[in-house]
Amino acid sequence: MRRLLHAILLGLLGAGIVHIVVLLLVPEFSERDAWSRLAMASDLYRMTRLDAEAGGTPVVKSVDPLFYAAACRFDLSEGMVRVKAPGNVPFWSVSVYDRSGHNIYSFNDHSATGRVLDSIVLTPAQMIEIRKELPEELQGAIFVEAPVDEGMFVIRSFVPDDSWKPVVSRFLEQSSCELQVY
């Protein structure tokens, strides 16, 4: 009887350890995280719609039904990435995530020049390089310094009612996500 109790206590102690280990390993080994889902849907530097409107099941969860969203994956070790989207929509916001889905930086249309989405994601080292001689065409862009290699760029845009659907769809479809090397 004593030994049974001993075994159960040992088991509970082990359960505590396993709990902590599993919890810390879930982010490392998850194959269902946002990055993996996006990787299944499309390539690097390709804008992909996240909402269900574009057909099929939504790629990533937690998208507001009154929003359309698009995302692209990038790898900063290859160079900077520039994201642009033309057009005028009621509201857009942007988030940059790292490989494991942590939000690094976010901004919305009020912080952009003329409410136009034109942004560059780069590492601090690339920032120092580009500061030496800022190319003319990048004057109005929003610079996002991200201390990561791989990451995701997500654009969300508000669809106030059905009449805005084509406009917002076009806004996201015409968005570009390009590798830039200077």
Place this chain on the structure above:
Amino acid sequence: MLKNAFLTLLALAIAIGGGGGSVWYALKTQDGIGAIRIGPWTAFPAIGTRAADPYSKARVAREGILALGQAEGLSFIAERDSGGEQLKRQCAYEIEGGFPAARFWTLYAADQSLGVVETGKPRLAALQSYQVLRQPDNSVVISVSNRPAPGNWLLSDGFGRMYFVLTFYDTPIASSTGLSDITLPQILKVGCNA
């Protein structure tokens, strides 16, 4: 000898089963560490940031969440009404009260996976602040039911559990200092079609 082997196996089974199961359970429940409660509403301001706790991080990885950034907005989820009962799709509710400052907000009825409920009707089970009618004191009254209602009507239909998701966009409350003294609307149960 056989007894020793049995005891070892038992200890291992409790350790692995209990450890794995408790993580699964902890990640499945809606509320958890890092939550901020205001009335029936719960928000996770730190979810999806690097400062988040290990449970939030695991949930983000497991469910593929891309959480809203601070400059984007903040989501509140209600699982129960103001009386403390679970929200049900077959019940009618009234959501009333003032809303904190934001450029705009959206409200939708969600199922267990927090996607918008499928009602099988062309009307989406969602509302946004530009289309709502307001009371003279700027508060909002929203009727949630499967029958059309005058004023602001949020369609909900079907059976089973329901959640309300209220998201404020471009709002000062997303910065943590603003969260202490805001008030959110109440959720009052009107009746149920049993």
